[in-house]
Amino acid sequence: MNSILQYIPLNYYVALAAIIFAIGVMGVLFRRNAIIIFMCIELMLNAVNMLLTAFSTFHGDESGQVMVFFIMAVAAAEVAVGLAILVMIYNNIRTVDVDELNKLQG
């Protein structure tokens, strides 16, 4: 079980997860298309999943991998709700650009 970590050390997984997470964060902050923002949020959550599986293997403890299932289930539910809201907005204003959402200001 632990053998894979002999070829690729744990630090590499942590660095990769941090990079993917950072790409996700940047995407949420700088992209304006709502669908791309959803994708970037998924990227953040999947970085976490990878990190958890790597740690779980490293510790030889299965609870980290169970947590991954929780995160996958919740992420699916979250995106279902998010896409429903997005469809509703598209029906009202015919665009998915988040900058068009500016009805609520001081």
Next chain:
Amino acid sequence: MNTLIIISLLGVAAMMADAFRFKKILLPLIVAGLIAALGFAVAAWNSNLSYYHEMVLFNNYALAFSSLLIVVTLLWMIISKNYFSSETNMAEHAALILFVLTGAIIMTAFSDLSMFFVGLEILSISLYVLAASNKSELRSNEAGMKYFLMGSFATGFLLFGIALIYGATATFNLAKIASVIEMSAAAGNTPMFVYAGVVLIMVGLLFKVSAAPFHFWAPDVYEGAPTVITAFMATVVKTAAFAAFYRLFSTCFHDLTGFWSHAMAVIAAITMLAGNILAVYQKSLKRMMAYSSIAHAGYMLMAIVAMNKISANAIFMYTAAYSVASMGIFALMQAMTDAGNESVDSLKGLSKNNKGVIVFLSALVFSMAGIPPMAGFFAKYYIFLGAIQSGYQWLTLVAILSSLVGVYYYFRVIFVSLQDNTDGLGHTLNRGQWTLIILSAFISLLIGVIPSLLLTLSL
């Protein structure tokens, strides 16, 4: 535990109401169920039971907060009648509200980080839908979308923090994490992952409680969401978020206080200043309440910063006082939404149209502003006392100064309501709104006159 089971089953039952045609008796059923759940929570006092391999632990802290959440939800049901009757999807709305409550109760009772995450998400996902539940209103859609984006963004940070903590400690259990951190702190080699994890969890939670550098979403969401849902978010959800915040930091990261408490103190100071000062400039009462809730989040953060013997009681008292008082003001807010004008100026003529309401409204506003003998005063007093005992005099000074700013905009509500209206219009309250205003004013006074009711609880 029975409390949790009853409320989640009620939620499932509410979803069936349409199919099995018991929509008419749904509301009485929910109220009865909530009262039963409250009864179980009170009966389990001092039992301190842990369930499902230490996933949840119903100690007195969890039971007290669960009871508070249920009581506030019951109060909230008084004004939300229109939301459940006038619309076609009442069964779904009722179910979602009950799921929010389920998530909130898990958040007060978790003893494992995975349960914390699950509870938080049950609460959040239901709320995204509720915030956007006014389908044809673009403002409601926008509120739902913004809440969703900010909420899931914050969840990402929180999860990355949880993963790092897991990496350092090899467990999700709060007590085990605490003992691992204690041992490594005693040996002087706390892993880097723990520090990074604490920072990320803190960022995620500060997003959720709308503390200052991460507060920008809250006014928009509060303004755009249907008023009843805003009332629910500002009271029940805020209480649950702070209960979870305090529970996590007091059990898990207690030994790292030196690391995070200074940053948190600065954030608390910025939060209360930003909330109170920006609230002064708001024309809409709903938006003003949003900024005021940000300011109150700052005061509640003070209890987490202080983290000493009286902090748990102080934060419980504060959430109780704040939730009850703002629930009363949201009853007035609901009357304004029904009339279609949410600006503070439209309150002119309120006291003329509704004889006697100004007395109760003043009581609520006094409680929000923290003026004796109302509940808000003692709540603030114990929060400040805790902060001084832990050596945060400067923070207490900032808090007192910012609450003086708060007095200005709260009193503006009273002054405008007392003015005479020239064009003969003005809001009138219906019976439910009257009831809630009177009830919450009395509860605020009761807690204020006998603060030992809540303070002597051993949390």
